Amino acid sequence: MASIKDVAATAGVSAATVSRVLNAHPSVSEDARTRVLSAVAALGYRPHGVARSLRTAQTHTLGLVISDVLNPYFTELARSVEEEARALGYSVIIGNADERPDLQDHHVRTLLDRRIDGLLLSPADGASAPMLDAVGAGVPTVFVDRWIPGVDVPVVRADGRAAVRDLVAHLYALGHRRLAIIAGPGSTTTGSERVTAFREALAAYGLPLPDTRIGQGDFQAASGRRVTEGFLDLPEPPDAVFAADNLMALGALDAIRARGLRVPDDIALAAFDDIPWFVHTDPPVTAIAQPTGELGRAAVRALADRIEGRPAASVTLPARLVVRRSCGAAPAPTSRTSGIPAPASPTPVRRSTP
Amino acid sequence: MASIKDVAATAGVSAATVSRVLNAHPSVSEDARTRVLSAVAALGYRPHGVARSLRTAQTHTLGLVISDVLNPYFTELARSVEEEARALGYSVIIGNADERPDLQDHHVRTLLDRRIDGLLLSPADGASAPMLDAVGAGVPTVFVDRWIPGVDVPVVRADGRAAVRDLVAHLYALGHRRLAIIAGPGSTTTGSERVTAFREALAAYGLPLPDTRIGQGDFQAASGRRVTEGFLDLPEPPDAVFAADNLMALGALDAIRARGLRVPDDIALAAFDDIPWFVHTDPPVTAIAQPTGELGRAAVRALADRIEGRPAASVTLPARLVVRRSCGAAPAPTSRTSGIPAPASPTPVRRSTP
DNA sequence: CTGAAAGCGCTTACAG
DNA sequence: CTGAAAGCGCTTACAG
Secondary structure (H helix, E strand, O other): OOOHHHHHHHHOOOHHHHHHHHOOOOOOOHHHHHHHHHHHHHHOOOOOHHHHHHHHOOOOEEEEEEOOOOOHHHHHHHHHHHHHHHHOOOEEEEEEOOOOHHHHHHHHHHHHHOOOOEEEEOOOOOOOHHHHHHHHOOOOEEEEOOOOOOOOOOEEEEEOHHHHHHHHHHHHHOOOOOEEEEEOOOOOHHHHHHHHHHHHHHHHOOOOOOHHHEEEOOOOHHHHHHHHHHHHHOOOOOOEEEEOOHHHHHHHHHHHHHOOOOOOOOOEEEEEOOOHHHHOEOOOOEEEEOOHHHHHHHHHHHHHHHHOOOOOOOEEEEOEEEEOOOOOOOOOOOOOOOOOOOOOOOOOOEEOOO | OOOHHHHHHHHOOOHHHHHHHHOOOOOOOHHHHHHHHHHHHHHOOOOOHHHHHHHHOOOOEEEEEEOOOOOHHHHHHHHHHHHHHHHOOOEEEEEEOOOOHHHHHHHHHHHHHOOOOEEEEOOOOOOOHHHHHHHHOOOOEEEEOOOOOOOOOOEEEEEOHHHHHHHHHHHHHOOOOOEEEEEOOOOOHHHHHHHHHHHHHHHHOOOOOOHHHEEEOOOOHHHHHHHHHHHHHOOOOOOEEEEOOHHHHHHHHHHHHHOOOOOOOOOEEEEEOOOHHHHOEOOOOEEEEOOHHHHHHHHHHHHHHHHOOOOOOOEEEEOEEEEOOOOOOOOOOOOOOOOOOOOOOOOOOEEOOO
16 A cells, blocks of 8 residues: 555655645645645545554544443434434444443553543443553543443433323323332443433332342343243232343243233333333334434534543433333323323323334 | 653663563563552553554554444444454544435544544445445455445454345235335445345245335434334325335334324334334334354454454354344244245244244 | 664644 | 755664
8 A cells, every 4th residue: 555655756746745645734846736736546546544643642443332232222222322422423343341341441441452532331330440540541432321420521322200100190090000120230320221211200109129120130031031931930029120121021032932921911011221122022112212323423422522621511411201001001192291190200102103 | 741851861771671561571670660660659650542543653543434323233333343343452443424415524534634543334325435445555445234335344244134034934924915015225235135035036936126115214213203204194005114224114114103004004114123112112023134243243353353464254144133022923933934935045933032 | 682773654732 | 935854653674
């Protein structure tokens, strides 16, 4: 491949002049510019990104470490991150942690070794040494979706509390009283927050949430299956199950179907995170939808702010309930809250088109 | 961040010795090694990947350009690629083309500018200048899933012809005679091959495939919806629709549901590419499953072979039919081919567990 | 076994 | 407006 020296030789100028032309430096004669440009075209020259990065100490690259690419929520998040990053002149390298802290740390280290300009993190676990090192070393960092309390870094996330209250109101109105939750890992913020929100919402209706109805999952389908089987084995099984993410809901569906039970007749099901397939499952699944694309874009903007020396603020966006048929009854399209006592919920409840 | 000079100073040796220790060069005294290692630990030193790459002309990075990350098939492919690459000591940078040739070319160029060691390509379209440049410039390249005829590069892909024959046999046995296909772009190999395979399979049963029953899609859900609406508007609508990928099947499901029709009673549906959600859709969708993980791993191995100077061969793996309920009748779990005349199909038909 | 030196391909003050 | 020179942080023949 041609180097800047080749271009300089062909154009009859110095490498410095070639560099100036390529970087749109103002003080270059029209003549020099023309000759450089045609030499570039003739040689098919493309600047060596690695050399450029070494010299400028900038890679124009963002690192994104997510917990699980196979989770459609994170796939969509990654996609919107890449889109916004591209618009701002960055490329992004995705590290998939597969919900494994060791893999997450591997990716963080690899990304730092590559000297990415900034790091977008959705911690698979609590604080880890490489992550704290990155923050400590002053690498611009932003948490997205999940975060680590006590680490002074902007957080871009959705607040699902109001939507969870709407969900519980919906379940209550449909007659469900023994509600259960398939939780994510307690070491993740989304894992613990969703349980807390659920518990608080139940409390508002005077409903208990005994430990037997809190199943410990890990955001993966298999754990949803396992936990649901446990629920169904209970002397008094729950009449409604809330899965803290879409994959665990898939696992729950597997387990329920394997027992020959039906949703929602035998047991109601709802999920955190909405995905296109929930419209076509049997039955369509009631879910809490995050503004995923907006989260990704806001996270990139916050990170770019930090990288480019501007102050970056945390962003919290609301999630919303999307009612379908998996909790019972057909949604009534005319009235938004028909029959649902909403003790503390001003959040709009969107009903999906049937 | 500490540099190799800092480590050298702390350890009381030269940078060359530090480098030798870090790269496991044999001729280093035990004493020097110890002092370097403790200096590294004390300073928290991590080698500057960019500098190292510039010097060694290796980035230990693979570029993967896929057509659409949001397509679960490609998500899984990307995941297996990353996994195998990591096992072989490479990281991977994913470029999502979103089925847009311009975006694909942008990613190819960006990846080449970063001097990735090798390129894994699933062309969104026919040949493009940047792609041919890459191959021409001698950048190790492997096609995965889709490829470009006439370009001398190893291809790792699945052959779905036998599975398509099985599908047509299945549809025929269930009484369907007016079969239709939602095709992918003719400029992609997977787009055209699946139509060809379908047409040939129909011919074996003496069934016609008029142009009106070949809908032009683009592998995205919206096109599946649009094409299906066209099918349903036909004076004589098809009684079975085969979507050439899972997203177009999702769109077809949308369109069918919007008309108030039912699958499979009013119209049968099958898809190329199997995904976990197909088990839980209403009804569960009969699909052709690719050995996605194997494809990703084989592609990485082929690319690593090329990069490391070994000969790399193309790999073709078989796809297989997974029968569910979307084409009619409940699958008979006892007999694998019950009632299905199979004129030319030795491929095993796997039935999914109900 | 070890270090000084060159060089990977750029960019950017500095001097003219 | 332009070029020679230095230097980003490494690795690696070369000489000792």
